[in-house]
Structure formats: C-alpha cells, structure tokens
Amino acid sequence: MSTPFNYKHLYYFWVVAKEGGISRAAEKLDMAVQTVSAQVRELERSLGYALLKPAGRGLALTDAGMAAMQEADQIFQLGENLRARVRDAVSTPTVRLVVGICDSLPKLVVRRLLQPIIREPNLRLLCEEGNLDDLLGDLALHRLDVVLSDRPAPANPNIKLYSHSLGTSTMAWYGTPAMAKTASQEFPKSLVNVPFLLPTAHTAVRARLDLWFEQRGMRPRIVGEFADSALLKTFGAGGMGVFPAAEWAHDDLLAHYAVQRIGPCDGVIEHFFAIGTEKKVHHPLVQRLLQPAL
Numbered sequence: 289m290s291t292p293f294n295y296k297h298l299y300y301f302w303v304v305a306k307e308g309g310i311s312r313a314a315e316k317l318d319m320a321v322q323t324v325s326a327q328v329r330e331l332e333r334s335l336g337y338a339l340l341k342p343a344g345r346g347l348a349l350t351d352a353g354m355a356a357m358q359e360a361d362q363i364f365q366l367g368e369n370l371r372a373r374v375r376d377a378v379s380t381p382t383v384r385l386v387v388g389i390c391d392s393l394p395k396l397v398v399r400r401l402l403q404p405i406i407r408e409p410n411l412r413l414l415c416e417e418g419n420l421d422d423l424l425g426d427l428a429l430h431r432l433d434v435v436l437s438d439r440p441a442p443a444n445p446n447i448k449l450y451s452h453s454l455g456t457s458t459m460a461w462y463g464t465p466a467m468a469k470t471a472s473q474e475f476p477k478s479l480v481n482v483p484f485l486l487p488t489a490h491t492a493v494r495a496r497l498d499l500w501f502e503q504r505g506m507r508p509r510i511v512g513e514f515a516d517s518a519l520l521k522t523f524g525a526g527g528m529g530v531f532p533a534a535e536w537a538h539d540d541l542l543a544h545y546a547v548q549r550i551g552p553c554d555g556v557i558e559h560f561f562a563i564g565t566e567k568k569v570h571h572p573l574v575q576r577l578l579q580p581a582l
Contacts, residue, residue: 457536
C-alpha cells in the first residue's frame, strides 16, 4: 500500500528542483541537508517513482520528476497568489478582470477593445501578453477570464473554446511625412519606391498583406519584420519604412506617432476576437466587452 501523499514533501521537492540541488534547497529552506533529502525520498516513496537522478556533481529530474515538477509549479504558483487574493477580498471591493492579449494583436487596438470597461469603478485589470497557444492553455486552466486575439480559437477536441467577434477594421499604409511624400504620388504604384516594415508571419493579417502585394504584381522591399506591433510602429515613426495599421486606431496612431496616412490597403481586413471557455458568458466585464457583438 502506498504512503499517503504529503504536500509538504512535494514543496521540498519543488524547491530542490528549482534550486538545482539539495544543498542549495536546504540553504534556501534553512534546513539540514539530511532533512530535505529525507522529505524528497518520502515523496518518491509515496508516488512510487524516482524523481531525481545523479547528473555530474548535481541532480537532474527523471521523466517522472519532470511531470511532478510541472504539476508542482501549478500548485505552488496558485499558492503564491493566495495571500494577494485573500488581501484583495477583505480590502476595498474590486472588480477583477484577467485578460490574455495575443502578441500579434496591435496594442492601440487593444486599448480600444478594452475601452468599454476601463472606467469601471474599482477595476483591477491584469493583462498578460503571449502567443495564442500559451494563452489558450492558461484560459483552459482558468488563469485568464478572456483572451483577445486577431484570429478565432483553433479547433481543439480537448478544450471547448468559444470565439466572439469584436469587430473588424480596414487597413491602411502609414509613414513619416518624408515617406508619405514619396509614396503618395501615383499611389499605390509609388510604393515600389519606399521600404516596407511588415508584421511577421505569425500574425493573421500577414498572409492578407502578402496577397495584396501579389494581386498588384508588386515585390515589396521589406527591410524589417516585427512580431510586436508597437515596435513596428516605433521603427516606422523613425523613418525606417512605411507600415500597415488598422484604421480603427487611426486617431490614436497619429496622436502617439509622428506619421501620416499614405493610402488604403484595399481589401485587407483585420479581425478581432474575444475567446472564452463559456458559450454563455457570465463575467460581467467580459459581457460588457462583447456588448456590440451580443
């Protein structure tokens, strides 16, 4: 019969794995090396598998140890949030919204998408940026309330996700006044005379932009590709090249960057989605974000 599972033993193993050895873990825990080692052995005994193996002068995780470490990470990261959550619960009432923001989504558009809720009294807004797959994983684990993306959630038989359209925006070309002067004459043919900055292929809109060039028989001189839309605009405002942007954020773009609109990117549409785990949304702030679409 297996030994009953003990979370204290798991915690000691977690610290050993994070610190890379029992001696360093014992120092961090202010405990004797023998005590920490004994606690880890007890955990291995209760699970029935070796979690650590010798590696040179130190220790490495076995396959079982790696699996245990992944679970322990989730358990103790949640535990580390406990104090803050309890403090928040007894202090001034707050309305908490944790939003995952896909790194391919233009930042100026994000601000507009969140506009319906940012004046909420006692709002506590937490924004996490990352790639879509990672964000959807966190959403499935209920670490996020909603994910904002430039594409709907892909089909996944293991996770039920619902994509709600938040709207679309036409695209246009922007650049510094000097770039705009060159590119505006006989637009769009004149674009062959200027360098381009484009989003990387991981964005949903990049394929549409490539098709736009192809349909016009243009071979753009691409001098920069950016995964981060804010970085793309910063280099564009510095005169490195012309760049595409959603016209939804036109006013904010001109207010924040010294650029001008050169001309439309006809037929190229950028889409915006809110992705959640519920078909019927219950979080009041997510409901408000979706209000135009409901």
